[in-house]
Amino acid sequence: MLLDLVARLGRTTLGLIRAAGSLTLFALSGLSHLIRPPFYGRVFLSSFLETGFFSLPVVALTALFSGGVIALQSYTGFAQYHVQNAIAGIVVLAVTRELGPVLAGLMVAGRVGAAMAAQIGTMRVTDQIDALSTLSTNPMKYLVTPRLLAGLVALPLLVMVADVLGVAGGFTVSVVKLGFSPHAYITATLNSVKAIDVTVGLVKAALFGFLIALMGCYYGYNSKGGAEGVGTATTSAVVAASILLLAFDYLLTDLFFSQ
């Protein structure tokens, strides 16, 4: 009974170590092609547009409403202590440090990470990846590397937009609904935000973009078993990307902001 439990624990641990090793090797292989020609600019551009440009509406709306919600919630709490003036600072710090990168990351994980896993997974189960190999094309270089780069570059740009729109959401609610002075709100916002807040948010975004693309590519590339396998790969990619994203968010926050 006890031995069974230990054996099961050992198997699970070994499985986790094997999976972590396989993922690390996959990521290193994908990254190594960044500096080795040929480069597939068209695939990168297409992935960049898919990750960045076409995610813009969903990220923009999420950021806009989240900024508004923070303003509203902060007002409800802060009014009891007569510190409503802190709302502008709370909104800008929450959006640039956390909500911008995390919400944009989660939205992109659901939209783009899933699409990457489904697309590459379908290519795997229909022999298209093998066909690439027979046509003098390295599948890692053609399918994975441009997507990793696109995630790395596109998410910080998306988060810049999310930061601006999140603050705009807070501003709109504060001025229109809560009766703040526009000038005072903007001044308080500018006084509260520091370069490090925005920079760390963008660093987080770059890491999240890379992780989302990595999970989408990894699970898609290793999918098997037809339509069901592709479905499983897609789900796994989104779940793994979301969990990793939140875990790394904590680690980076601890690294940069803990006293």
Added chain:
Amino acid sequence: MTSPTPKIRIRDLHKSFGSKKVLDGINLDVMPGTSFVIIGGSGSGKSVLLRCILGLITPDSGSIEIDGENILAASSRRQETLRGEIGMLFQNAALFDSLPVWENVTFGLLALKRLNRTDARSHAGSILAQVGLDPSVGDLYPSELSGGMQKRVGLARAIAARPDILFFDEPTTGLDPIMGAVIDGLIVDCVKKLGSTAIAITHDMASAQRIGDEAAMLYKGQLIWQGPGSSLMDSGNPMVDQFTHGRREGPITMELRR
């Protein structure tokens, strides 16, 4: 007088997946310019053998030589180069569904930088014509094509770089008998025109007889018979005869769960 070097020489090739032996000591010589057909039931190891030669699966042991060079011992860069000399028609054509037909056909040429995109577009039209398709098909996407047209585009993609070696994985599967005969005819024409060495794997006997100069049968990971394609239906080997004539009774027993 020394005998000519086989285009493809396989010696004592083994491959297992877990405890399941899929290839069990394959020895095979395919001479230059020969059209070689490998027949065998589902799960007999045909596709795995082809994928081992292509380098898509690494065998457990044995050697695979192309023009006398052991590709399993070659560097990965050299393997990529050798793979560039092989054209492959996949069972389901495996066309890239995100690319138009013309880009599918010239994908290998563009990858090898033998053509720029403008030239590739017009070159695709002439290759499509070789497989009996109108050049205007080049602007369509694979999802807009019928199964037979997809096979033709797959064949066009396989021959576009004028490879020395051509592989065909179940070329007629999923096609009606007439379209199957058309595809076989195109394969024979293309192989003759290019002077390539071809290996086709199939369990379609009509197709095997149309394509093959030489034939062999794979059963449980072993080559149990090899001979001229013309003697396929009358080989004298009870296993081959049972298979080619589709007899229920004979030495080959299906592992059915009752």
